[in-house]
Amino acid sequence: MGELVGMRGxxxxxxxxxxxxxxxxxxxxxxxxxxxxxxPAGVQDPAELPAAAAAASCGDPRVSLRPGPxxxxxLAEIVARGALVVGVNQNAYHVGYRDPATGGLAGFEIDIxxxxxxxxxxxxxxxxxxxxxxxxxxxxxxxxxVDLVIRTMTMTCAAREKVAFSTEYFxxxxxxxxxxxxxxxxxxxVDGKVCAAAGSTSLTNIPALNPDxxxxxxxxxxxxxxxxxxxxxxxxxxSDILLVALAFxxxxxxxxxxRLKEQPYxxxxxxxxxxxxxxxxxxxxxxxxxxxxxxxxxTWLTPILGDPPPPPVARHEG
Numbered sequence: 597m598g599e600l601v602g603m604r605g606x607x608x609x610x611x612x613x614x615x616x617x618x619x620x621x622x623x624x625x626x627x628x629x630x631x632x633x634x635x636p637a638g639v640q641d642p643a644e645l646p647a648a649a650a651a652a653s654c655g656d657p658r659v660s661l662r663p664g665p666x667x668x669x670x671l672a673e674i675v676a677r678g679a680l681v682v683g684v685n686q687n688a689y690h691v692g693y694r695d696p697a698t699g700g701l702a703g704f705e706i707d708i709x710x711x712x713x714x715x716x717x718x719x720x721x722x723x724x725x726x727x728x729x730x731x732x733x734x735x736x737x738x739x740x741x742v743d744l745v746i747r748t749m750t751m752t753c754a755a756r757e758k759v760a761f762s763t764e765y766f767x768x769x770x771x772x773x774x775x776x777x778x779x780x781x782x783x784x785x786v787d788g789k790v791c792a793a794a795g796s797t798s799l800t801n802i803p804a805l806n807p808d809x810x811x812x813x814x815x816x817x818x819x820x821x822x823x824x825x826x827x828x829x830x831x832x833x834x835s836d837i838l839l840v841a842l843a844f845x846x847x848x849x850x851x852x853x854x855r856l857k858e859q860p861y862x863x864x865x866x867x868x869x870x871x872x873x874x875x876x877x878x879x880x881x882x883x884x885x886x887x888x889x890x891x892x893x894x895t896w897l898t899p900i901l902g903d904p905p906p907p908p909v910a911r912h913e914g
Contacts, residue, residue: 636819643813654753663878668871683728683745687818689841690896707892729815731795745864761862763910768835769855788830791820798834
């Protein structure tokens with residue numbers, strides 16, 4: 597089993613377990629705790645959003661290098677170390693989460709990590725996992741603390757100024773999660789606080805989608821769920837893959853509204869390691885072609901999202 601480096605997020609996950617204990621598909625959790633409940637650490641209400649800047653332009657942010665062999669200094673360093681170091685989420689149900697049945701990390705994104713390790717080392721367990729908050733994904737790569745980040749990271753031109761991306765491995769869409777009793781059907785209907793993870797594109801999208809909403813940031817969307825359950829926010833807005841997982845965990849909530857923003861996910865790597873990007877793109881190409889991508893989707897995502905669509909088409913330079 598891969599080693600976990602960094603334990604941020606376990607407290608938030610445990611808080612959700614406590615709040616949802618005794619909650620089944622036919623029951624409704626107690627929402628009577630009100631505003632007196634303690635907020636998760638690191639919440640900003642209202643969120644401090646980055647100052648508006650000229651939009652970065654890179655053409656199509658999904659375009660990446662063509663696949664290549666496992667050669668080059670970055671890959672040699674990883675092989676000499678004996679393990680990949682990968683930044684992941686440990687709180688995203690069925691995406692990247694700690695499975696209570698095994699105590700290990702599991703999910704759709706973890707399957708991709710294991711496939712990369714298998715091809716590089718011949719052993720899917722040769723991984724050191726680093727649990728990252730959304731706001732720490734780019735800096736973890738830039739500072740060399742991780743080799744890869746596979747953590748529901750949207751490929752944007754702004755992000756590509758700091759990291760390199762693989763080809764797209766999943767297409768998500770920003771939507772809205774509200775309590776089951778809410779009358780809101782679209783984000784424009786929310787007259788109050790909308791929560792998203794700090795450092796996420798979803799958070800920065802909120803003011804453009806609804807100027808009257810108050811953006812609230814938390815280190816992780818699981819923290820947003822805690823605040824929604826305690827009536828401290830009125831809605832959560834992030835990618836559908838995360839929202840549907842939250843609604844599956846708490847049946848008293850519901851995902852509503854149209855698709856707000858397309859969010860293509862890519863694996864982030866250092867801009868100084870093009871051979872690593874090429875190698876990872878080769879692994880993704882084989883996962884799409886031999887059915888392992890679809891098989892992993894059926895295992896982890898079909899229970900919450902339905903049958904798998906075709907894998908995202910790889911877009912290469914040149």
